Amino acid sequence: MSSSDKKHRANLQSHLFALTLDRQARPALHLQLAQALRGLILSGTATPGARLPASRTLAAELSISRMTVQTAFDQLLAEGYLTARRGAGTFVASDLPDLSGPAATPDPGPKLPAPPPFQPFRPGVPDMAAFPHRLWSRLLERAWARPDPALLGEGDPLGWPPLRAAIAAHLQAWRGIACHPRQVVVTSGAVEAFELVLDSCVPPAAGVLIEDPGYDPLRRVLTRTGRRPVPCRIDGDGLDISTAPDGLAAAIVTPSRHYPTGATLPLARRLALLDWANRTGAPVIEDDYDGEFRYRGQPLPALASLDRTGQVFYLGSFSKLLSPGLRLGYLVVPGRHLPALAAQMAARGSSASLTPQPALAAFMQDGAFASHLRRMRRLYGRRQQHLLAILRRAPDLLQVSEDPGGMHLTCPLGPALVGRVQDTEIAQAGTDHGLHLRALSAYSVLPDPPQGLVLGFAAYDEAALTAAATRLLTILHALR
Amino acid sequence: MSSSDKKHRANLQSHLFALTLDRQARPALHLQLAQALRGLILSGTATPGARLPASRTLAAELSISRMTVQTAFDQLLAEGYLTARRGAGTFVASDLPDLSGPAATPDPGPKLPAPPPFQPFRPGVPDMAAFPHRLWSRLLERAWARPDPALLGEGDPLGWPPLRAAIAAHLQAWRGIACHPRQVVVTSGAVEAFELVLDSCVPPAAGVLIEDPGYDPLRRVLTRTGRRPVPCRIDGDGLDISTAPDGLAAAIVTPSRHYPTGATLPLARRLALLDWANRTGAPVIEDDYDGEFRYRGQPLPALASLDRTGQVFYLGSFSKLLSPGLRLGYLVVPGRHLPALAAQMAARGSSASLTPQPALAAFMQDGAFASHLRRMRRLYGRRQQHLLAILRRAPDLLQVSEDPGGMHLTCPLGPALVGRVQDTEIAQAGTDHGLHLRALSAYSVLPDPPQGLVLGFAAYDEAALTAAATRLLTILHALR
Numbered sequence: 002m003s004s005s006d007k008k009h010r011a012n013l014q015s016h017l018f019a020l021t022l023d024r025q026a027r028p029a030l031h032l033q034l035a036q037a038l039r040g041l042i043l044s045g046t047a048t049p050g051a052r053l054p055a056s057r058t059l060a061a062e063l064s065i066s067r068m069t070v071q072t073a074f075d076q077l078l079a080e081g082y083l084t085a086r087r088g089a090g091t092f093v094a095s096d097l098p099d100l101s102g103p104a105a106t107p108d109p110g111p112k113l114p115a116p117p118p119f120q121p122f123r124p125g126v127p128d129m130a131a132f133p134h135r136l137w138s139r140l141l142e143r144a145w146a147r148p149d150p151a152l153l154g155e156g157d158p159l160g161w162p163p164l165r166a167a168i169a170a171h172l173q174a175w176r177g178i179a180c181h182p183r184q185v186v187v188t189s190g191a192v193e194a195f196e197l198v199l200d201s202c203v204p205p206a207a208g209v210l211i212e213d214p215g216y217d218p219l220r221r222v223l224t225r226t227g228r229r230p231v232p233c234r235i236d237g238d239g240l241d242i243s244t245a246p247d248g249l250a251a252a253i254v255t256p257s258r259h260y261p262t263g264a265t266l267p268l269a270r271r272l273a274l275l276d277w278a279n280r281t282g283a284p285v286i287e288d289d290y291d292g293e294f295r296y297r298g299q300p301l302p303a304l305a306s307l308d309r310t311g312q313v314f315y316l317g318s319f320s321k322l323l324s325p326g327l328r329l330g331y332l333v334v335p336g337r338h339l340p341a342l343a344a345q346m347a348a349r350g351s352s353a354s355l356t357p358q359p360a361l362a363a364f365m366q367d368g369a370f371a372s373h374l375r376r377m378r379r380l381y382g383r384r385q386q387h388l389l390a391i392l393r394r395a396p397d398l399l400q401v402s403e404d405p406g407g408m409h410l411t412c413p414l415g416p417a418l419v420g421r422v423q424d425t426e427i428a429q430a431g432t433d434h435g436l437h438l439r440a441l442s443a444y445s446v447l448p449d450p451p452q453g454l455v456l457g458f459a460a461y462d463e464a465a466l467t468a469a470a471t472r473l474l475t476i477l478h479a480l481r
Numbered sequence: 482m483s484s485s486d487k488k489h490r491a492n493l494q495s496h497l498f499a500l501t502l503d504r505q506a507r508p509a510l511h512l513q514l515a516q517a518l519r520g521l522i523l524s525g526t527a528t529p530g531a532r533l534p535a536s537r538t539l540a541a542e543l544s545i546s547r548m549t550v551q552t553a554f555d556q557l558l559a560e561g562y563l564t565a566r567r568g569a570g571t572f573v574a575s576d577l578p579d580l581s582g583p584a585a586t587p588d589p590g591p592k593l594p595a596p597p598p599f600q601p602f603r604p605g606v607p608d609m610a611a612f613p614h615r616l617w618s619r620l621l622e623r624a625w626a627r628p629d630p631a632l633l634g635e636g637d638p639l640g641w642p643p644l645r646a647a648i649a650a651h652l653q654a655w656r657g658i659a660c661h662p663r664q665v666v667v668t669s670g671a672v673e674a675f676e677l678v679l680d681s682c683v684p685p686a687a688g689v690l691i692e693d694p695g696y697d698p699l700r701r702v703l704t705r706t707g708r709r710p711v712p713c714r715i716d717g718d719g720l721d722i723s724t725a726p727d728g729l730a731a732a733i734v735t736p737s738r739h740y741p742t743g744a745t746l747p748l749a750r751r752l753a754l755l756d757w758a759n760r761t762g763a764p765v766i767e768d769d770y771d772g773e774f775r776y777r778g779q780p781l782p783a784l785a786s787l788d789r790t791g792q793v794f795y796l797g798s799f800s801k802l803l804s805p806g807l808r809l810g811y812l813v814v815p816g817r818h819l820p821a822l823a824a825q826m827a828a829r830g831s832s833a834s835l836t837p838q839p840a841l842a843a844f845m846q847d848g849a850f851a852s853h854l855r856r857m858r859r860l861y862g863r864r865q866q867h868l869l870a871i872l873r874r875a876p877d878l879l880q881v882s883e884d885p886g887g888m889h890l891t892c893p894l895g896p897a898l899v900g901r902v903q904d905t906e907i908a909q910a911g912t913d914h915g916l917h918l919r920a921l922s923a924y925s926v927l928p929d930p931p932q933g934l935v936l937g938f939a940a941y942d943e944a945a946l947t948a949a950a951t952r953l954l955t956i957l958h959a960l961r
Contacts, residue, residue, distance in 0.1 A: 015654035019851070021858060023777040046657045046782065108791055109661030110816025113823050119634050129633035135626055141836070142622035146615055153609035154599050155805045174495035177526045181589030189669055189808075189832035200705060221828055225680060227707050297503040302526065311588055325635045326835030328669075336590025343593050348701055352669035354834035355806030356621070371499070378501060 013047045013093075014054050018062045030065055034073035042082050042093055050095040053083070121469035123437040124261070124409035124457030125290075127321055131380060136369060137360065144359035152359060158351040159343060160187025160331070161358035167365035168317075168331050174371075175293055177302030178315060184339060186332045189352040191288065194316050194332040195222045195253070198286055200349075201341040203228060207250030212240050214444035214451065216260050216288070219253060232446050235259055239266040242277045252278070252285050256304045257292040261444055261455045262411045263404045271304055278312035284338070286314045291321050293374050294459075295406035296382035311335030319361070321408060322374060327357050381408060381459045384466060388458045391470040398477040399454065408459035411441060414452045417481045424452045430476050436469055493527045493573075494534050498542045510545055514553035522562050522573055530575040533563070601949035603917040604741070604889035604937030605770075607801055611860060616849060617840065624839035632839060638831040639823060640667025640811070641838035647845035648797075648811050654851075655773055657782030658795060664819060666812045669832040671768065674796050674812040675702045675733070678766055680829075681821040683708060687730030692720050694924035694931065696740050696768070699733060712926050715739055719746040722757045731763050736784045737772040741924055741935045742891045743884045751784050758792035764818070766794045771801050773854050774939075775886035776862035791815030799841070801888060802854060807837050861888060861939045864946060868938045871950040878957040879934065888939035891921060894932045897961045904932045910956050916949060 022033050041047040053059070056074060060067040074091055077083040084094045119126075144152075152161070159165070166182040173179055188194045203209060205227045211219055213232035223230040233245050239259040242252070254274065256266035266274075278285045287304045305315035318330035334342050364370050388410060392401045397417035404410055414424060424440035431438030441453035456473075458466060502513050521527040533539070536554060540547040554571055557563040564574045599606075624632075632641070639645070646662040653659055668674045683689060685707045691699055693712035703710040713725050719739040722732070734754065736746035746754075758765045767784045785795035798810035814822050844850050868890060872881045877897035884890055894904060904920035911918030921933035936953075938946060 012653055015851075016657070019655060019855070021776060021862070040782070041657075046786070107659065107789060108816035109664055110814070110819035113639075113663065113819065116635075116637055126634065132633075134628060138622045138624075138626035141625055142618045144618075145621055146618035148614060152806055153612075153804065154606065155596075157596055159593075173492055175499060177496075177521075179587065183593065184589055189834070190830060192830055193832055205707075218828070218830060225829075226705070227685075296501060302520075306526075309587060324633065326632055328832055328834040334590070336588035339590035339593065348698070349705075350670060350672055350698060352673055352808055352832040354669070354808040354837055356837040357834055371495075375499065382501070 010051055013041065013051050016041055016046055017054060017059055020063060022063060022065060031069045031072040031076070034063075034065075034070065035076045038073065038077055039082055047093045049093050051093045052089075053091045053093070055090065117437065119460075120435055120437040121461045121465055122409070122439075122454075122456035122458065122473075123460070124439060124455055125321055126325060126457060126460040127323065127377065127408070128380065128460045128462075129324060131377060132324060133369065133373065137364065140360035140363045141357070144363065145356075149359065152355055156351075156355055158346045159183075160185070160351070160353065161355060161362060163366070164358045164362040165331075167362050167370075171365060171370070172303075172315075172317070172333065175374075176289065177306040178333060179306070180315075180333050181336075184334050184336060186334055186342065186346065187351070187353050187358065188330045188332055189328045189354075190320065190330045191216075191290070191316055191318055192218060192222055193352055194314075194330055195219060195286065196226060197332065197342055197345055198284070198314050199223070199226055199228060199251070201345045202284055202338055203251045208246075208248060210240075210245050210249050210252035210254075212254060212259060213447045214261060214441060216255075216290075217444065219288075220446065230446075234447055235262070235264065237264055238270060239264040240274070241270060242274045245277075249281070249283055251283050253288060254285060254304070255288050255290065257289050258407050260288070260290060261409065261439075261441065262451075263407050263409075265405070266304070271307060274304070275308060275310075275312060279310055284314060284335075285312055286316060288316045290316075290318055291406070291408055292317075293322060294378055294381055294408060296378065296385060297403075297405045305333060308335070311337045314338070322377075323361075323370075327361070329353055329357060329361065377459075384458045384461065384463065385410065387463050388456065388466050388470055391467065391474075395474050395477070398474060398481065409455055409457040411455050412453050413441070414454075418477065419452065422480045424454060427454065427477065427480060430480065431473070434472060434476055436473060436476070438473070490531055493521065493531050496521055496526055497534060497539055500543060502543060502545060511549045511552040511556070514543075514545075514550065515556045518553065518557060519562055527573045529573050531573045532569075533571045533573070535570065597917065599940075600915060600917040601941045601945055602889070602919075602934075602936035602938065602953075603940070604919060604935055605801055606805060606937060606940040607803065607857065607888070608860065608940045608942075609804060611857065612804060613849065613853065617844065620840035620843045621837070624843065625836075629839065632835055636831075636835055638826045639663075640665070640831070640833065641835060641842060643846070644838045644842040645811075647842050647850075651845060651850070652783075652795075652797070652813065655854075656769065656795075657786040658813060659786070660795075660813050661816075664814050664816060666814055666822065666826065667831070667833045667838065668810045668812055669808045669834075670800065670810045671696075671770070671796055671798055672698060672702055673832055674794075674810055675699060675766065676706060677812065677822055677825055678764070678794050679703070679706055679708060679731070681825045682764055682818055683731045688726075688728060690720075690725050690729050690732035690734075692734060692739060693927045694741060694921060696735075697924065699768075700926065710926075714927055715742070715744065717742075717744055718750060719744040720754070721750060722754045725757075729761070729763055731766065732758070733766040733768060734784070735768050735770065737769050738884075738887050740768070740770060741889065741919075741921065742931075743887050743889075745885070746784070751787060754784070755788060755790075755792060759790055764794060764815075765792055766796060768796045770796075770798055771886070771888055772797075773802060774858055774861055774888060776858065776865060777883075777885045785813060788815070791817045794818070802857075803841075803850075807841070809833055809837060809841065857939075864938045864941065864943065865890065867943045868936065868946050868950055871947065871954075875954050875957070878954060878961065889935055889937040891935050892933050893921070894934075898957065899932065902960045904934060907934065907957065907960060910960065911953070914952060914956055916953060916956070918953070 020037050022030050056067050056070040060070045085091050165185040168185045169180050169182040208229045208231045210233050211230050212235050220230045305313040315333035319327050398415045399412040400415050401412050424442050428438040428440040439455040442450040500517050502510050536547050536550040540550045565571050645665040648665045649660050649662040688709045688711045690713050691710050692715050700710045785793040795813040799807050872879050878895045879892040880895050881892050904922050908918040908920040919935040922930040
């Protein structure tokens with residue numbers, strides 16, 4: 002028997018064994034079975050020549066008498082749908098017309114290219130080898146072995162309440178944000194959070210300020226939802242709101258560390274931004290994607306912590322702090338915008354899985370989350386210093402400056418490369434040599450973007466960073 | 482010490498203990514600490530009068546000398562930020578100006594109304610008391626204690642490959658759909674699936690056919706993404722595509738069981754629908770939300786199983802089969818549409834959490850999923866019969882007909898109620914009496930919608946159904 006025959010037979014069996022016959026209903030059981038089997042043949046599910054299970058087996062599986070099965074088979078033998086071969090069993094007739102249409106198996110489409118391999122310096126990825134998998138798996142097991150009944154229904158679309166409370170406590174301690182747990186909305190990530198804010202307080206077709214360079218998926222969310230992205234070139238201190246055009250309906254910013262350059266928005270610009278929001282009524286969305294990872298100096302309090310009048314939506318994510326596969330993030334909603342946003346969420350339904358939420362709440366409540374962040378902060382801080390030390394050897398190739406935080410370094414091209422090679426060409430050369438390099442210019446849509454490389458370091462140990470950075474300098478040296 | 486003081490102090494402590502001082506960097510450690518503490522006071526995080534931790538404790542937490550801490554404190558005592566009370570400790574000065582702006586605590590917004598209580602006859606909810614929680618929690622624990630490295634990165638945005646393979650096998654056995662695992666895309670639910678299909682092959686502003694009555698979130702997805710919903714009134718057999726206007730860019734249908742009336746689309750109409758898709762090039766989205774729950778007769782193969790030319794996107798969900806909190810669904814994509822859809826998914830990023838995916842794959846692979854479905858099918862089938870038997874006692878109040886499957890019954894109003902009371906008034910009366918009733922007319926946007934009640938039964942045992950149905954008949958009797 003060929004493997005394809007085996008597969009057809011297993012498929013036919015699972016169909017037959019899954020049948021539900023109704024003892025109370027008409028028609029009689031053997032007629033119900035015959036009709037079902039006829040349907041399987043006509044639909045092409047039971048392929049010509051396929052062998053049926055023995056009547057004894059089928060009878061046992063369906064909890065009906067063997068006589069009932071045999072009567073159904075006899076009917077279909079008489080109709081010509083089945084044939085019997087003595088000693089071999091009962092088969093779907095092989096001389097049936099081809100009922101399966103032009104293509105017996107529908108076109109499965111092309112094999113898609115595999116996702117790019119995981120290589121340095123892919124940015125924004127935490128070191129999962131340092132993740133406390135055992136503890137996490139135990140917390141998952143504990144949360145779901147005898148789950149809280151409130152976890153079993155559709156639940157609050159704004160998220161599992163103990164998780165929202167744990168996030169509020171975390172934000173108070175780490176980011177200086179005083180918020181009520183009910184202002185915390187659990188999302189499946191930044192994209193859903195952006196959509197919720199846009200749909201609850203930014204009119205269709207409105208212009209929304211985004212930073213340039215900036216986070217590309219954001220520009221796509223705006224376009225996809227019918228808003229107009231208005232890119233605004235940042236300088237070494239981040240966004241200067243006084244350079245923004247009039248008539249904007251919202252601004253999306255990364256004040257803690259501009260993405261991807263790492264610039265920290267100074268206090269004066271923060272206050273100007275809040276003043277702008279107050280004057281124009283346009284909300285500010287603060288994307289604080291890795292504000293917890295600050296290695297030197299005092300972490301600046303979040304923009305949201307300076308907001309006294311409810312202008313700032315604050316966005317955080319667990320993808321970079323814990324694991325990208327969690328697909329969990331959150332949004333802190335100014336009180337006055339909460340009813341509209343909650344209505345939006347109720348209407349669309351949450352897309353954040355409840356499965357990780359009680360485990361994450363426990364992880365945060367018992368302090369494991371804070372210790373993990375502190376441990377990762379030390380680890381990533383050492384790795385950043387390590388990478389900096391290597392790159393500093395070639396100041397003509399890359400401009401390297403101390404960055405107080407983050408999970409990547411953004412390095413403008415050095416004098417030996419500027420004007421000679423595009424950063425996108427360097428990124429391509431990296432791919433050819435087993436490095437994941439991102440060109441800084443690829444984060445821009447405005448003309449004459451800054452040229453440089455965005456180098457993630459958090460997920461790679463010192464040995465991997467040494468090897469990768471050495472290879473990078475060799476590549477850059479050759480392109481000079 | 483009041484509880485608010487305690488909270489402020491704990492907050493200040495957690496800030497101070499989370500500080501990272503840089504031994505290598507300038508300025509000196511005591512200056513870094515003084516600067517950080519000054520920042521906490523200026524930002525309002527350290528409130529006037531709050532007591533600081535003892536210098537010995539802080540020194541131990543930060544792994545610095547006690548002298549360093551005392552030098553920093555002395556500096557701030559001199560600057561007036563701190564005051565010391567002999568024998569009591571060091572405090573944030575209480576005569577600082579109010580730096581916290583007009584509102585010390587930002588407005589947390591109104592308390593939102595609680596989600597409606599879980600009561601019969603809320604539809605579409607599985608019986609979670611019958612869910613194998615122990616097995617599920619062990620599968621979660623096993624998948625994540627020593628996770629497959631492929632689960633730790635960003636992963637394939639189309640879903641965990643073993644889960645996609647398990648879904649393809651399930652669809653072959655239960656729904657007669659032959660598809661390749663690569664055509665299966667894991668989503669966070671029907672809403673994300675609709676969006677992906679729309680964004681990959683339906684132009685903005687295009688008209689999309691939806692059934693009326695129908696699934697309301699769907700209409701909202703269309704409006705939100707800038708498409709035009711074109712509602713089409715169904716009859717007792719579901720959608721008749723020959724009644725649809727010209728120029729539609731897609732059609733979204735529920736052929737297995739029309740939602741919410743339960744009508745099964747006959748074969749002739751299915752073929753006509755496929756023919757329409759072939760002629761017009763408009764894709765058909767088949768929403769097979771509970772096709773596995775068929776209690777009597779042969780389950781009709783899915784529309785997608787008849788599709789030979791790649792017109793039909795097939796949508797399934799685990800919310801009703803397993804648990805709504807999983808937030809997992811899937812989409813089977815015709816091969817020719819796969820590259821565009823995969824590009825869409827890559828651009829927006831997946832919102833389906835990886836946390837439940839390996840556990841669900843194991844649950845499906847070892848047959849536990851199929852046994853669970855079979856067990857639920859028997860359980861829900863009995864409950865449906867039980868509810869039917871009670872409702873049949875009052876044919877003047879509700880028209881009840883045998884329904885071969887599903888998790889709810891849709892009952893048109895009987896002759897004693899038609900014209901006397903609106904179904905929406907009945908639903909309101911239900912709420913007042915502790916019943917969750919849905920008015921059939923609320924599923925329509927077209928004028929003169931059918932009047933009736935949508936009664937979920939799957940999640941309620943026989944005793945609960947008896948009590949609720951009796952109460953319902955009493956309410957209806959009073960409204961007659």
